Amino acid sequence: MSVKSAVITLVLATHLFWAAPAVLAMDSIMVHNANARATFALASTAAVYLTVMNHHDSPIVLEGVSVSSDIAAEAQIHTTFMEGDMMKMRQVTDGIGIAPDAMVELKPGSYHIMLMGLVKPLETGNTFNLTLHFDNQADKTVLVTVGDAAKAGTHLHH
16 A cells, blocks of 8 residues: 555544544434324414433533424424413523433423424324434434324323
8 A cells, every 4th residue: 555545544534533423423312202282273383292312422402493394384492481370481592401321301391392383283193204403513303293182292102
């Protein structure tokens, strides 16, 4: 092997070694139990619940302003909190941090994804795609199952 070939091989191997964690990061992010409540015919909003698990060796952030779906004009991460005697909801713009080997559950009364400007009502048994954007510039698209409104937020088995 010539010196030039050895240098090129070394440069490529080094590049692949350092680039590998970015590629592996999405394999290390798992999303489970993505579900939404069925809505009535004229509803313009809906909520999505899911669990995000970080199996990577560094923290990740699910970006609050970077969630998207083709079923709604806009998707945002929201949180629910008590203020005095009132339950309130607000958008989470700085995202949700998830430590290495930890998980965050988006559920009723806590973090959740709000779909606004629904294209059509969500009907029990239907599915749709939701894309989650993470701080490492990676996207993860998950299939959301629409369940009975009475059971929404509980883990659906599919």
